[in-house]
Amino acid sequence: MANDKEKNEKETTIIVNGREKTVTGKEISFNELVQLAFETPPTGQNICFTITYRKAQGNKPEGTLAEGEDVKVKKGTIFNVTATDKS
Template identity: 45%
Template sequence: MQIENEQCTRHFNIFVNARRHSWEDKTINYSQVVDLAFPPPHGPNEVFTVQYSRGPKENREGTLVEGQEVEIKSGMVFDVTRTDKS
């Protein structure tokens, strides 16, 4: 008798610019947060600042830059600001 191993998918509720999003991964990266806040396409002169708070004890708050990722937990808050470099 073979027992199948079922994977439990965990959903995290995170907030990006005050909007709730369901997220399945334990981490989220800069680009994913930006895309949740401002869906693509993005213009070549757009610059994004990503700040987060209410994270797990390893990373309660901080800033994400391009190429970085952060571990998340439910209730985590991300604030994304878009500016136009000229």
Template identity: 50%
Template sequence: MENSKKNEGGNENAPGQNKEFKILVNAREKIWTEKKITFDEVVILAFGVISSDPNVSYTVTFKKGDNNKPEGIMVKGDEVKVKDGMRFNVTQTNRS
């Protein structure tokens, strides 16, 4: 009865629920399976981790996004809807 556990939270196998999005993060192709992506998740895809150094900051821009917001800038705490072919550019700055 392990299959029943997978379906308890909703219809995982419903059409469109298991979509994979091909996105570009700093010109590298990544596969994303969620409908939305957060600022922190984009930074982690770009650099592997988020620095705990208070002097390090990140800038995230995106293009080819959802029709409601096809391009823009993300800040800490932001979340955007993911679209196949979306492009993210993430830069890391060290304020010294």
């Protein structure tokens, strides 16, 4: 049985790297976006991820998401998640 918080979380369709994804809640974190973008995210000490977004909810509808940050989503928010090797 789902708890009360889960019942109140509405589903939102967002776009991650050109693919529709359904998420619950009003915000999504940097780490959640990496997981949605890559089934098995690349690893290694030189790998870094860059996330840009547009059509987000609130007073910052577009920008860049840094590790540890989150962003408010609405239907149709678009995210581009890229992995870069810093070597």
